[in-house]
Amino acid sequence: MMLVWLILIPLLGGLLAWPAARLRAAAARWVSLIAMALDLLVLLLVWLRHAGPIEITGGGRWIAMFDAPWIPQLGISLRLGLDGLSLLLILLTIGLGFVSVVISWTEIGERVGAFHFNLLWTIAGTIGVFLALDLFLFFFAWEIMLVPMYFLIALWGHENRIYAAIKFFLFTQGSGLLMLLAILALVFVHQRTTGTLTFDYFRLLGTRMSPSTEMWIMLGFFIAFIVKLPAVPFHTWLPDAHTEAPTAGSVILAGIMLKTGAYGLLRFVVPLFPLAAIRFAPIAMLLGVIGIIYGALLAFGQNDLKRLVAYSSVSHLGFVLLGVFAWNALALQGAVMQMLAHGVSTGALFIMVGALQERLHTRDMRLMGGLWANMPKLSAIGMFFAIASLGLPGLGNFIGEFLILIGTFRVYPAFAVVGTLGVIAAAAYALILVQRAFHGPPRDAVAAPDLRARHLAVMAALTVAIVYLGVYPQPVFDMASGGLANLQTATHGVLKLAEGDPR
Amino acid sequence: MIHDLWLVPAFPLLGAAILMISAGRLPSRAVALVGVVPVAVSAIVSAIIGIGFMAAPPSGHAFTEILWRWIAIGGFRPAVGLYLDPLSLVMMLVVTIVGFLILLYSTEFMAGDEGYSRFFAYMNLFVSAMLVLLLASNLLFLYVGWEGVGLCSYLLIGFWYQDAANGLAARKAFIVTRIGDTGLMIGLFVLFTHLGTLDIQPLLHRAASVWPHGSAIASLATALLLIGALGKSAQIPLQTWLPDAMAGPTPVSALIHAATMVTAGVYLIARMHGLYMLAPAIQMTVAAIGAATLFVAAFAALNQHDIKRILAYSTVSQIGYMFLALGVGAWTAAIFHFMAHAFFKALLFLAAGAITMRLEHHEHDIFRMGGLAKKLPVAFWSFLIGSASLAALPLVTAGFYSKEMILSETWAHGGAVPILWAAGLVTAFVTALYIFRAVFIVFFGEAKTPIVGRYGIRIVLPLAVLSVLAVIGGFVETPNGLGGVTIFSRFMGSVFGPAPLAAGATETALLVFASLVSLSGVGLAWLLYMRPAPRFAAWTQTPSVVAWRAFFLSGWGFDVVYDRLVVRPFLYVVRINRHDAIDDVYTGIAEASRGLHRLLKLTQTGRIRWYAGWLAAGSILTIAVAVIR
Amino acid sequence: MTTIPLDHVLILPVLLFALGVIGVLVRRNLVFILMSIEIMLNAAGLMFIIAGARWGQPDGQVMFLLVLTLAAAEVSVGLALIIRIRHRLTTLDSDAADLLQG
Amino acid sequence: MSPALRASLPFLVLSAAIVVVMLLIAVRRDHRMIATVTAIGLLASLAAIIAAAPAAPVAVTPMFLVDGFTLFFLALVLVASVAVVLLSHAYLDGTHDGPYDEYYLLLLLATLGAGALLASVQFASFFLALETLSIALIGLIAYPRGRAGAIEAGIKYLLLAGVSSAFLLFGIALIYLDFGTMSFAALGRLWSAAHGPTDIYAYTGFAMLLTGIGFKLSLVPFHMWAPDIYEGAPAPVTGYVAVVSKIGVFALLLRYFVLMDGYHDPSLLRVIALVAILSMLIGNLLALLQDNVKRILAYSSIAHLGYVLVALLAGGVIGIEAASYYLAAYAVTTIGAFGVVAVLSQQGSLHDTDRLDAYRGLMWTRPWLASAFTAFLLSLAGIPPTMGFIAKVYVMTSGVGTLLIWPLAALVIGSVIGLYYYLRIIVVLFSPVRDAEPLPPKAGVSWAGGLTLAVLVVLLIGLGVYPTPVIALAHETTAGLMPHQKTIHTAEILPTR
Structure with a gap:
């Protein structure tokens, strides 16, 4: 039941925040903060107070589980489950939820209630995605999370927000429908072989089907998830959506929502269709x-x-995609770490850009330059996260990338090598960012205040997080290993069949 | 005390953290204090540990300390751990002591700069990262330091960020070295995949037992590590960043781009020498690259105008010597030369800084200096001592002993055609020539630029100490003919095995010969630049010579080639695809849908007869579909 | 009574129906369109009678009656509307009634 | 009470209501009273369903069959009609363009026609019911005599419905000619057993029948009238045309197709698949850049009927369940959407408030109304947590189960196109008010209209989150239609290991 509360709290918080804004704008913000805090509390309670792992035959060990009938005619139930993987991602979600509320404090001035409603509902949908273990419920949450995000972009975004919002929605929905088709196909294949109609994740694991069927169904899931991830060539919604979204929207989008794609690959694509995934792995990794x-x-x-x-x-x-399909402990842990670190570092970068836009009213780097002279704190922090994002050892992103690459190297050395070359390109863009925005001769026109305490506090927290992930990541690995073991038990037997696989 | 080894990198890190968090709000006196004291403490701790180590070596002449378990996933268990053996001990001592001196110098040199606090933060961070690099017991942790020093190098080259050229130089340094780092990283993948560990000592043992001598996989791994070393140590073909790196403040050039960071590649190969011994082909490549680099860079140095660029090419060239030494298996010689080089090159840079800071507009062009010997005696004597050591003037300089050791071991290794040895010898001559060219031009002749200001004790003291070190630093290891001191090689013996014994008579002959070469270089410089003959001046103006000089000035044209082959194609690809061609596909789909909509909209005419017609047509269509099969 | 082959009998209603369709398509006057529709309906009615005759059932004729009823109802409503149209557009041209389009 | 009488109770109540209303109009013209009585009549009929349910299934004369299927859809039709009555009252009230009373009479008549369609199991009754429905609809569409658009829509509907009826009748006559029966069930036995698939009369007849039905359902290529009539008719009537008439005809088609066992004839499946695919694609494309809300909804309803056809094509228990749920969702959503248009419009004005521009910034001027509209639009787009989502999933479930690859592909593509224009409306609703065209001066939403919309939204979300009751009902009541088909019938195309 606690798991249900994890989803319900932000939902109710959102419902409360909307009218609360009529009293005072700050009320909505406080309601949101309190909702996030309560959610965190619930998560910690679930985590710390669980008596012992719950064993699911063929599905691994889980921290908490919830099950209630929903649409029994179709074999649909409200099945929620928490393991290490989902716990980490929910932790990230709540953390960035806090961050989003705080950084919107001054940025969002109009329709504050509606804004926080949408923010909290997106978060609720995301948490739902991370918890759902019924494929229908998963799809439900998947869709639920998109709508408020659409509104966040379309209503509080920048110049070209409508275009971006609609593009975002069409891409994700269109691919979502493919996934729905795939889910349904899987369910029917399962029904044909076993006679029961069910959307239950654990029962669908290990469904027997012919290789070509498996491949087609897997592709349905795969495309939906890599659109979300996003991977080339389905990435083009992302620059528009990120660019036009308000800062909090970008943070949620980049920090959390992209991770649902990766999570989907991890939780569903490979465990449900191990053989097809292995056959497809070279293309996915490519x-x-x-x-x-x-x-x-x-x-x-x-x-x-x-x-x-x-x-x-x-x-x-792209690293995450690489890591997922390498499917060994190192690469998977790397993928998880990369997801977390990317959430933090890119979130911070978006906050930095948002703060700049608030001050300069532009995001065009041709109009920036020399900001360091006027805003040393902002610039220093921006540079720090740019460097984190280029994968400097000692920070979280490096751990993620390194593990992914070293894991990939065992399976497909060529991909690992090319991926490593990408690290050079990362240096190029991260440093050009620093150069064009912060360095160079200062411009007269640019005279704006530096970061204020609220932003500094957020940035400090994110900095600590990214350093922690880089320096002492083992607790994260320990936490994730439970979840990853769940995934790997699901594929263990099948992967044995694929002979000569070095995983 | 040895258990407090972690304090050595921790203090500078703490200093850096304090300075960063204070965000420039500390008064400059406090900044200087926080900037220097941690490194001083580190130096003292290092010294105590060093003395303790020498007095009572730990078992196996090595000490390992695991600080915490960093990552543990299956068999992949790199730890955050420190490893101290004579090799890392020597390096640590050099880094902390030279670092301390340079920081002390900087407190005066950088006084009044608006980024004073930032400077010391970066410098402390650098020292810490460098110590991590040296002390890491694990290759992954080493990589942290490796990239950390690269980052600090980037930050400090671009320290004066308002000039875009500095930023360019900084990015170039970072990206070129990162190309090398990528090789190192892939090397780590290979090592871990085949040996199952990244802990250096177990890895070396396992490699020795698993990989046969000359095996392909060992060659691959060492080649990849070599790429990393080439980038960091600015060896051909990745040497182009170092001359540009002189855009940073002079203490930075002294510490990072002369004494310490650029020798990380040497350290890496020395640290992994066990692997290289399994891959003789690659080891030979190391020697060849070293020889080529030292030769190429020396000629480039010969034609520079900027005093710091002379020193930069000189650094490239001197590291070439170290690579040559590594390549021929003269591990101890390489480290010995590293140490000597750290002393005299730091000295040279600090002296150069002491010159430029006193000149109006911080003049860097040696042809606009001149006659400074009397006006700036401190700088003169320091620079002269440094130059003498660099030129390896016999008997009294550290550079003489270390270079001598390299040349003699190269000769011993050389086989039938001692081409490597020849390159080293020729370059020794050129080295003496180019550095004394600078000495004569800068300090003698007419004064061309006015002098301002004066030196404080914080400038003079480091110069003095380094001068002393540049002279006496060589006495820890002398050739048989000159006393046969073997303190250094015996100390290093636990790492590299016993030093090879050179044949006595040959060695002495070589010694004399090399001394003569150095001296004649100085002599030639004296002839050319103190007593310029008109014929020489005329010769330098002949077209072919001008062309060659321009070629050498540009550092043998590497930059141009790279610009054409790499940079421009990259920028071209970026430019043509700035708007993401893939998006056009989706835009096209959207546009097609709109077109279809407009087309279909035309059918909605609003006329009853038209609609009825379509109804009939539709009916006919359905009839056709139903009936025809 | 000689049996006429089924296919031959069908010619008449099909022709009638086609005539009705053509009438709807080519005539612009609303009244004529209405009349053409009546022809179509009657063609269908005739078809019912033929079918009823074929099976010897009264159902065909019953249907014809129903068709007639419908036709009458439709004409009454139709004429009322046509009057309104005439009133408003001052024409009976069906093509003039294209206010609603796109 | 005999079972047949008891089962036909809802129809009798409805007929009685018609008589009562007719008499009342003769006695006293009072808008509110007439509307109230109409609503009560419809509700009474709804209540009578409960009484009738135990008697079902029972044949009421050879022409009608009252079974769970009939009653389920009758309930749907009645609920939709009540909603339309409430919305109409608000819509008609407050203007002085009366009289309005015959409007309700026509509405009741049309409802009776639709109800009779649901019970028809034979061509004659089908035809009678259909024409009752459509003649009454003509009156409703052209009801606002003052509006040019309404008259034009009326005459268009009249003439085109006449043409389509002629096609329908001709088709029925051909089928009758071929088989000599007008009963659906008997036809089913003959079609699959005696006749080979070469019989040109039967197939031509079926195609012409489909023309008539396709016209009423506004399926491509018989769809062209829909946007014009939707635009011209008064908003509540548009809702009625879009929902009640379509549900009636679709239910009839479903029953007919199931009883005649069309699932064994690939030709028929092919025709319907073609129509479905065309409807989904062309309907959505036509709506893409429209800027008239009623026309957008018209085009979208073309597409939606295409979606339900997928469920029909799938067949089997799950297909019928899917179609039933889909139509329920469609009813709630579409009535709601047109209801929003209706409460913003008045009969007295020259046309309804249907320009997209008029909705600019509605969210900030009338938040509740705009929120409701957003919910309806999201439901149309098939986004959770609305009934439209579950409905779409259900239809896709049935389609996947029977591997209707091409229809499903069209469904997915159509849905994505559909998203675009639904989002366009939502964007307009939420855009800043700056350059908004002033809305018609109306103080607020009438209580009847507001209540109706509120109830619809609650249903929409409630049954979207917890659809089990409707599904259970649909399962119990309509599954009887296909007693002999327990599982998916289509041959296995997906091979299993």
């Missing part, structure tokens, strides 16, 4: 590698600061 290089090249070419960061996300998430 897409990942292309994403790494292509995203970096595009990032380097942008003039819009936010677009640069957005394309850098394409590059970073």
